[in-house]
Amino acid sequence: MKPLAIGLAGFGNVNRTLVELLQRKKNELRDRHGIEWRITGVGSRRIGWRVNADGFDVAELLGARNPGASSGWRGQECPRYTDWLQAAQPDVVFEATSLNVEGGQPAIDHIRAALDHGAHAITANKGPVVHAYEELRELAARRGKQFLFESTVMDGIPIFSLFRNTLPAIEVKGFKGILNSTTNVILTGMEQGLSFDESLRHAQQLGVAETDASYDIDGWDAAVKVAALVNVIMGVRFPPQKVEREGIRGLSGEAVRSARKSGMPYKLVCRAQRTESGVSASVRPEQIPLTDPMALVGGTSSIIQFETDIFPGLTITEENPGLYATAYGMLADFIRAVTP
Numbered sequence: 302m303k304p305l306a307i308g309l310a311g312f313g314n315v316n317r318t319l320v321e322l323l324q325r326k327k328n329e330l331r332d333r334h335g336i337e338w339r340i341t342g343v344g345s346r347r348i349g350w351r352v353n354a355d356g357f358d359v360a361e362l363l364g365a366r367n368p369g370a371s372s373g374w375r376g377q378e379c380p381r382y383t384d385w386l387q388a389a390q391p392d393v394v395f396e397a398t399s400l401n402v403e404g405g406q407p408a409i410d411h412i413r414a415a416l417d418h419g420a421h422a423i424t425a426n427k428g429p430v431v432h433a434y435e436e437l438r439e440l441a442a443r444r445g446k447q448f449l450f451e452s453t454v455m456d457g458i459p460i461f462s463l464f465r466n467t468l469p470a471i472e473v474k475g476f477k478g479i480l481n482s483t484t485n486v487i488l489t490g491m492e493q494g495l496s497f498d499e500s501l502r503h504a505q506q507l508g509v510a511e512t513d514a515s516y517d518i519d520g521w522d523a524a525v526k527v528a529a530l531v532n533v534i535m536g537v538r539f540p541p542q543k544v545e546r547e548g549i550r551g552l553s554g555e556a557v558r559s560a561r562k563s564g565m566p567y568k569l570v571c572r573a574q575r576t577e578s579g580v581s582a583s584v585r586p587e588q589i590p591l592t593d594p595m596a597l598v599g600g601t602s603s604i605i606q607f608e609t610d611i612f613p614g615l616t617i618t619e620e621n622p623g624l625y626a627t628a629y630g631m632l633a634d635f636i637r638a639v640t641p
């Protein structure tokens with residue numbers, strides 16, 4: 302079987318970890334799923350849009366801090382993303398550029414062009430899901446390709462595929478949960494006596510913070526995740542700007558510690574509920590009683606509880622995921638996309 306050609310748009314924490322995971326699972330992918338792969342394109346603003354039609358050397362790729370500048374790095378540089386697609390001829394594009402809350406660009410253009418080119422498009426970037434879900438889904442269907450995004454919410458935990466594949470004809474009435482790791486790491490750190498800045502640095506060291514961490518702190522990342530869930534599993538067009546949003550900037554260390562001491566810790570809580578006129582949704586710091594499972598979710602862990610017409614409460618908890626969890630969601634999407 303001819304190895305599938307992979308294109309990586311963005312080469313930060315997520316796509317680098319994905320490459321490590323692809324390498325680690327190489328034998329399993331080949332032996333159990335019949336998938337062989339090679340990376341023919343890698344690109345970002347600093348790296349440029351680089352192509353090696355024979356496949357980049359993975360160890361070299363992962364070893365190079367700035368692959369574009371590294372002498373050991375072979376490959377031609379293309380002037381534009383579309384030229385890169387033509388030269389790299391990817392069967393699958395993994396889009397993991399930084400989140401753009403306002404309009405979802407340039408990730409939407411990357412995915413649109415990848416699908417137009419005839420590649421599957423797999424992304425960890427929430428922007429395209431909240432700003433162009435219907436268009437990209439329809440384009441993928443017309444092209445006979447897949448547009449998949451399992452890693453956009455709760456890392457690699459199967460949420461979208463749970464509803465798509467195993468809960469047909471169910472109605473999601475609403476959900477609540479903790480969906481932003483960075484603020485949860487910060488609140489947990491502050492409860493333990495760290496300052497806000499020290500806790501933020503810890504989240505950044507873990508690689509879970511957004512490129513621009515104010516997206517996390519001001520509740521934007523959480524609001525975008527809420528909007529993605531409302532758009533996809535509740536079937537209601539809902540831009541992130543419609544989510545009522547308050548971040549954790551206003552919380553002092555003392556307030557966070559005394560809330561925990563009183564048995565009502567602060568959490569950045571996401572909520573969405575169907576109403577007569579559509580959906581209402583919010584992200585804000587709330588004090589949660591210790592009897593609520595949300596109060597027990599610390600660090601990078603996350604939780605979501607769905608209310609459906611069949612299951613009144615369906616809860617998924619994810620404990621202390623790292624970047625491999627996000628990369629795994631993309632790997633699972635890859636297998637789903639390329640196997641019958």
Ligand SMILES: NC(=O)c1ccc[n+]([C@@H]2O[C@H](COP(=O)([O-])OP(=O)(O)OC[C@H]3O[C@@H](n4cnc5c(N)ncnc54)[C@H](OP(=O)(O)O)[C@@H]3O)[C@@H](O)[C@H]2O)c1
Pocket residue numbers: 310311312313314315316344345346347348397398399400406407425426427452453456508509510511512624627
């Ligand atoms: N980290 C996580 O735990 C996690 C979990 C789930 C989802 N995500 C999502 O995954 C995506 C990537 O996250 P990350 O942690 O890998 O971020 P990151 O480490 O900051 O990497 C972002 C990559 O995107 C590239 N990039 C940014 N803007 C670009 C542009 N306009 N054109 C081309 N390349 C561009 C950056 O390189 P240049 O600066 O050279 O362009 C960099 O290679 C984000 O959308 C994030 O929301 C992350």
